[in-house]
Amino acid sequence: MYKYREIYSDIKRDILTNHYRSGTLLPTQEFFSEKYNVSRITLKKSLNLLENEGLIYSKQGSGTYVRSKIEADESELLPLDLPVGATFSHKDQNISSNVLFFDARLPTTEEQQNLGISSNQPVYEFKRIRKINSKPYSFEHVIMPVHIAPIDQDILNGSVYDYLQQNVNIQLLDARRIIYAQNATEELNQVLHVPKDSPILVIEQTGYDQKGRAFEFSKSYFISNQSKFVLDVHINKERR
Known part of the structure; x- marks a missing residue:
């Protein structure tokens, strides 16, 4: 990914x-040039994308100002084209985790297909509740190949994405996401404290480095x- 697009994505997420x-x-x-260690020319490309x-x-x-939102809606709109982790989406708030399950095992057929691994390559499996300001925000069920990086319970208590980036230089740069709704299962009723059969939004993701x-x-x-x-769609008129 080009540097100016990384800066554009970072500022967009913050907006x-x-x-x-x-x-x-x-x-x-000047602030952004120093923060991202780039020239004004590179920064201008990022700002142009945001302005467009x-x-x-x-x-x-x-x-330069952040444009006022059209709708007077106080609920947060989280960018769908960026990482959906709580540390990224709520960076100025108190993020914590409650790890419910952590183990290593061999992958299922579905996991092999999504991760591009063979049946004899072990994976980590973990489930955790992500909390924002001590309130349940999401329930995560994650499968990750063991060869990616060593993971333990202490790491799962924080940001896994931060750990991967800082320790093994792995960053989430691309993802395939499927979004759908389902009724809450008994497990979700218990961990998210929602009534039986409540509607739940699910984001299924395969992340690529x-x-x-x-x-x-x-x-x-x-x-x-x-x-x-929210997912903003920008159509390049030159391609039409």
Whole structure:
């Protein structure tokens, strides 16, 4: 991925998760150039993408602003084209985990197909509740090949994505996501504290690193009235 697109994605996530709030002045170009260690030319490409999507606008002599949202909806819109982990989507809040299950075993046929591994390659399996400000936010069921990195319970208590990036240089750069709704199972009733048969939003994901290798097959479950996801579509007019 080009550097300017990484910066664009990072700033976009911060806008959509209200780190940079609607209607406020965006930090200066000097700030972003130093933060990402890039030239003004590279940064300008990132800002142009954000402006083309209608997320920011410039006032001559005043600076660049985050465009006000059209709808007066106080619920958070989480960017669907970026990692769905709580550490990424709620970076300024208190994130914690409650690990319910952790083990290693051989993969199922479905897991082999999604991860591109053979039947004799062991995988980690873990289930955990992600909490935001001590309240249940999502339930994660994750399968990850053992050869990717050594994982233990302490790592699962924090951000797995941060651990992979900092220790084995693995980043989530691409993903295949399937989104659907289902009624809450007995397990989901208990861990998310929702009534029987409540609607649950499911994001099924196969995550790929910067080399195109599948390193994660997961299903994340969200309480339907607590999470909203947004996907902005930008059509390049030159291709039409």
